[in-house]
Amino acid sequence: MSSLEIRSLYVALAATPDKPIVKGLDLTIKTGEVHAIMGPNGTGKSTLSKAIAGHPDYVITSGDVLLDGKSILEMEPDERARAGLFLAFQYPSEIPGVSIANFLRAAVQARLAEGEELDATAYYKRLYSKMDLLKIDRKFTSRSVNEGFSGGEKKRCEILQMAMLEPKFSLMDETDSGLDIDALRIVAEGVNTLKGGELGVLLITHYQRLLNYIVPDFVHVMYDGRIVKSGDKSLALELEAKGYDWVKTELAAATA
Amino acid sequence: MSAPALSSDAVIGLDSARFAQHLSQRAYLPAWWLEAKKAAFNQFNALPMPSRTDETWRFSNLKGIDISGFTLPEDPATQIPNHTRFPQTAEIVFSNRQVVGRSTVPAELAAKGVIFAPLDEALKTHGDIVKQYFQKHPASLGSEKFVALNTAFTSSGALLYVPADVEVALPFVVQHTLTGENVAAFPHTIVVLGPRAKATLVEFFISGGAANERQLAAGVNDLHAAEGAQLTYVGAQHWSANTLAFQVNSIVAERDARVLSLNLHLGGRQCRHESNSRLLGPGAHSEMLALTVATGAQEFDQRTLQTHVAPHTTSNLLYKNALLDTAKTIFSGLIIVEPDAQKTDAYQKNRNLMLSDTAEAHSLPGLEIQANDVKCSHGSTSARIDAEQEFYLRARGINPVETRRLLVAAFFEEVLEKLENEDLHVALTGLIASQFKR
Ligand SMILES: Nc1ncnc2c1ncn2[C@@H]1O[C@H](COP(=O)(O)OP(=O)(O)OP(=O)(O)O)[C@@H](O)[C@H]1O
Ligand SMILES: [Mg+2]
Numbered sequence: 027m028s029s030l031e032i033r034s035l036y037v038a039l040a041a042t043p044d045k046p047i048v049k050g051l052d053l054t055i056k057t058g059e060v061h062a063i064m065g066p067n068g069t070g071k072s073t074l075s076k077a078i079a080g081h082p083d084y085v086i087t088s089g090d091v092l093l094d095g096k097s098i099l100e101m102e103p104d105e106r107a108r109a110g111l112f113l114a115f116q117y118p119s120e121i122p123g124v125s126i127a128n129f130l131r132a133a134v135q136a137r138l139a140e141g142e143e144l145d146a147t148a149y150y151k152r153l154y155s156k157m158d159l160l161k162i163d164r165k166f167t168s169r170s171v172n173e174g175f176s177g178g179e180k181k182r183c184e185i186l187q188m189a190m191l192e193p194k195f196s197l198m199d200e201t202d203s204g205l206d207i208d209a210l211r212i213v214a215e216g217v218n219t220l221k222g223g224e225l226g227v228l229l230i231t232h233y234q235r236l237l238n239y240i241v242p243d244f245v246h247v248m249y250d251g252r253i254v255k256s257g258d259k260s261l262a263l264e265l266e267a268k269g270y271d272w273v274k275t276e277l278a279a280a281t282a
Numbered sequence: 283m284s285a286p287a288l289s290s291d292a293v294i295g296l297d298s299a300r301f302a303q304h305l306s307q308r309a310y311l312p313a314w315w316l317e318a319k320k321a322a323f324n325q326f327n328a329l330p331m332p333s334r335t336d337e338t339w340r341f342s343n344l345k346g347i348d349i350s351g352f353t354l355p356e357d358p359a360t361q362i363p364n365h366t367r368f369p370q371t372a373e374i375v376f377s378n379r380q381v382v383g384r385s386t387v388p389a390e391l392a393a394k395g396v397i398f399a400p401l402d403e404a405l406k407t408h409g410d411i412v413k414q415y416f417q418k419h420p421a422s423l424g425s426e427k428f429v430a431l432n433t434a435f436t437s438s439g440a441l442l443y444v445p446a447d448v449e450v451a452l453p454f455v456v457q458h459t460l461t462g463e464n465v466a467a468f469p470h471t472i473v474v475l476g477p478r479a480k481a482t483l484v485e486f487f488i489s490g491g492a493a494n495e496r497q498l499a500a501g502v503n504d505l506h507a508a509e510g511a512q513l514t515y516v517g518a519q520h521w522s523a524n525t526l527a528f529q530v531n532s533i534v535a536e537r538d539a540r541v542l543s544l545n546l547h548l549g550g551r552q553c554r555h556e557s558n559s560r561l562l563g564p565g566a567h568s569e570m571l572a573l574t575v576a577t578g579a580q581e582f583d584q585r586t587l588q589t590h591v592a593p594h595t596t597s598n599l600l601y602k603n604a605l606l607d608t609a610k611t612i613f614s615g616l617i618i619v620e621p622d623a624q625k626t627d628a629y630q631k632n633r634n635l636m637l638s639d640t641a642e643a644h645s646l647p648g649l650e651i652q653a654n655d656v657k658c659s660h661g662s663t664s665a666r667i668d669a670e671q672e673f674y675l676r677a678r679g680i681n682p683v684e685t686r687r688l689l690v691a692a693f694f695e696e697v698l699e700k701l702e703n704e705d706l707h708v709a710l711t712g713l714i715a716s717q718f719k720r
Contacts, residue, residue, distance in 0.1 A: 103673060107678055108679040113677050119668075121671050121674065121692060128691075136681060187678060
């Protein structure tokens with residue numbers, strides 16, 4: 027079993043390091059677990075996930091992120107990924123001129139030992155089987171990464187990448203937005219099979235709907251850069267029914 | 283490969299004694315050719331070196347143009363690298379000045395009159411064709427002195443002649459390999475396609491020895507597409523890191539002919555490339571393409587001219603440079619539309635991808651329009667690598683070097699996809715990838 031520990035994490039924009047967006051966040055995820063984070067727009071959910079992945083726009087001003095007890099903060103983004111982190115982007119980049127096949131091939135090759143050559147036949151076999159599973163047309167392999175993809179196609183492509191790269195921890199930032207109900211079911215099936223193995227998931231979402239398919243072990247409410255409430259899956263239902271104002275009032279009462 | 287014949291020549295510079303010796307060794311060649319060489323040698327000596335006041339050399343590092351102390355290599359190297367493989371019709375491989383590998387033109391094509399031979403041989407067997415097209419339309423973009431030096435000492439090169447209505451699917455390949463310290467190569471290749479003929483010639487320019495051998499290369503091409511012909515020319519240059527290189531392309535397209543030229547620049551210390559397309563008949567088109575990976579302190583200096591002589595002609599130039607480290611590129615392009623060339627469509631684009639803050643890209647686009655009913659545009663852009671794209675690739679575990687390779691390949695794809703031949707596309711992509719090592 028592996029663990030991803032986020033300890034009193036403060037994150038700011040690199041340009042304004044004195045203005046934290048994430049303000050002392052603690053969370054530990056173990057493989058086999060699904061943690062859902064819900065929270066209003068602009069509360070710092072994407073900032074948290076991108077900072078963990080090593081996005082250069084953000085600085086971690088204090089706190090730590092540990093993968094199996096070792097800090098990853100000194101690691102380059104590609105090293106973090108090879109160590110087992112995966113970020114499914116809320117807004118995946120379009121890369122005209124780089125085909126899905128070449129892109130994934132480079133990513134798979136990056137995980138091989140120095141000097142080891144990728145077995146192209148085996149690679150394509152695996153790629154096609156994952157694509158079939160996710161019901162992605164094989165023709166997509168020759169298309170440029172995310173270029174001209176619909177919102178849902180982009181999200182499916184993120185899941186395809188996750189399936190190919192087999193991370194230990196996946197930070198899924200609103201992967202459900204833009205997915206139709208069939209795609210949602212397929213993605214959920216994918217995550218459910220993977221988590222049976224060695225996968226820990228941080229699921230950022232606005233919709234209880236997803237959690238019907240991927241049942242979370244923990245639900246956290248993020249507000250103003252912090253986790254302000256944690257519970258089991260029933261918390262998501264309660265949030266859906268009462269809205270974030272309920273959390274705000276509770277918070278105000280607690281600090282009063 | 284047979285043991286190289288020992289030569290009695292002393293290693294001296296490219297002076298008149300060396301030239302006289304070079305001529306005497308070629309006494310068996312046609313008189314007109316020897317006269318042309320003599321005239322060229324005199325012209326070389328008479329012409330001044332490029333100077334600061336010369337507009338055609340603006341921004342060039344003139345101090346880097348030191349042609350002293352070079353001589354002709356005498357013997358072929360025993361070991362030479364081979365160009366990237368892809369299906370081909372026939373090839374001629376030069377090591378230094380000798381032919382060291384040659385495959386014959388398939389009998390069926392030879393029967394149709396296709397000629398593919400080293401230049402020295404072609405001068406003997408088909409001197410009339412060589413004479414008709416040799417420097418018929420000199421490029422004249424500033425390197426006249428080095429073109430003259432090429433004519434004086436032409437050392438390797440070929441004639442490809444494809445007669446009317448003959449189409450050849452797979453490329454012809456010429457490889458020039460230069461090995462040794464302080465040696466020079468003077469390649470000259472002539473491609474002539476008869477009316478409605480179709481063919482591709484790929485030329486590789488490679489250094490064969492240590493990565494840092496001091497070398498000089500001055501190459502010339504004459505590319506001629508007769509009425510309705512379709513000519514594809516690819517020049518891929520990977521000279522040693524200490525090579526001073528000049529290459530001058532002259533492109534001629536007659537009525538309804540279509541020429542695509544793609545020059546790939548990878549090696550060399552300082553490289554000057556000139557290309558002039560002349561559109562001589564209505565319906566003629568020239569697609570002028572170039573890709574450059576400029577690393578370290580390399581300088582790539584590219585000068586182009588699109589000359590529209592006849593009406594209803596089109597040209598499209600797209601030169602893309604990827605710049606790293608402290609590399610420098612210069613692009614200077616001119617479109618000339620002559621008074622008769624109404625209904626010309628001419629485009630010229632130079633795009634630079636800056637992968638370093640210390641690299642330098644200069645762009646000097648120009649138009650000279652003497653007709654009134656034309657469509658012309660030119661432009662240049664310099665952009666940095668997209669930080670979000672870069673992060674996306676890194677976030678998938680792809681290291682910085684490989685990330686750059688992918689993004690440069692993506693940037694180049696717009697040019698490479700214009701090649702009809704998929705195998706050639708793959709081969710060039712591989713050659714470009716070899717510039718990005720972990
Ligand atoms: N690169 C950036 N440049 C400027 N502001 C930023 C940047 N990244 C985040 N922010 C700001 O930080 C705050 C948190 O943004 P973030 O994207 O993390 O929110 P979120 O919780 O993911 O919201 P949503 O639910 O809308 O996706 C917002 O006010 C946002 O505008
Ligand atoms: Mg977000």
